[in-house]
Amino acid sequence: MPEFDDAFRATLLQLFQWRRDVRHFRTDALPPGLVRQLLDVAALAPSVGLSQPWRFVTVDDPARRAAIRQNFSACNAEALARQDRAALYARLKLAGLDDAPCHLAVFADPDPQQGGGLGRDTMPETTAYSAVLAIHTLWLAARAQGLGLGWVSILDPAVVVAALDVPAGWMFIGYLCLGYPTAAADRPELERLGWETPQPATLLQR
Numbered sequence: 001m002p003e004f005d006d007a008f009r010a011t012l013l014q015l016f017q018w019r020r021d022v023r024h025f026r027t028d029a030l031p032p033g034l035v036r037q038l039l040d041v042a043a044l045a046p047s048v049g050l051s052q053p054w055r056f057v058t059v060d061d062p063a064r065r066a067a068i069r070q071n072f073s074a075c076n077a078e079a080l081a082r083q084d085r086a087a088l089y090a091r092l093k094l095a096g097l098d099d100a101p102c103h104l105a106v107f108a109d110p111d112p113q114q115g116g117g118l119g120r121d122t123m124p125e126t127t128a129y130s131a132v133l134a135i136h137t138l139w140l141a142a143r144a145q146g147l148g149l150g151w152v153s154i155l156d157p158a159v160v161v162a163a164l165d166v167p168a169g170w171m172f173i174g175y176l177c178l179g180y181p182t183a184a185a186d187r188p189e190l191e192r193l194g195w196e197t198p199q200p201a202t203l204l205q206r
């Protein structure tokens with residue numbers, strides 16, 4: 001086992017602090033092989049029963065990207081209409097779909113053969129949790145490579161499933177934009193724009 005010393009811990013903390021959800025991307029392409037490399041790191045994430053139920057789809061086809069973009073616009077317009085703070089919401093940039101060179105849709109297989117069903121009898125949602133952990137691992141690995149990742153959830157899962165023609169049953173988890181950020185930030189964009197303030201983790205003692 002390698003030794004993780006104070007210097008490593010300090011750097012790791014910086015990685016967590018600078019991870020960021022990114023919505024402003026440069027359009028330059030990613031180096032060949034980098035996405036595969038990041039997915040190999042993502043696959044180190046923990047998963048229920050070692051089922052590794054995450055499923056990734058790179059979206060390059062312009063028509064499919066356009067369908068996702070259109071659905072984001074429709075869902076975002078609906079969200080705006082429901083907002084109490086509509087003026088502020090309208091100023092937020094909530095996806096980097098137009099500029100990010102890499103689009104990655106993430107799904108969970110709700111009933112993977114791998115893992116023999118271990119651990120998910122009572123909590124079937126653990127396959128989705130596992131996919132989320134893979135995304136978080138990918139997020140940090142991407143930042144460590146100087147890349148930004150932006151998670152887009154303002155989408156209709158049924159539309160995403162149809163637009164990407166994925167195998168039946170796959171559950172949509174998130175749509176990720178990946179690319180080089182136009183700027184670095186040590187605070188969330190939603191904090192900087194006055195939407196929300198980060199808080200310490202809630203802790204109850206029993």
Ligand SMILES: Cc1cc2nc3c(=O)[nH]c(=O)nc-3n(C[C@H](O)[C@H](O)[C@H](O)COP(=O)(O)O)c2cc1C
Nearest residue numbers: 020021023093094095151152153154187188189190
């Ligand atoms: C499950 C999930 C869904 C998210 N969906 C969106 C989204 O649709 N659009 C967006 O701009 N950010 C989205 N985010 C990013 C959050 O807004 C962001 O993580 C939060 O504001 C904290 O900022 P930070 O990630 O830079 O620390 C999502 C994050 C998560 C974990």
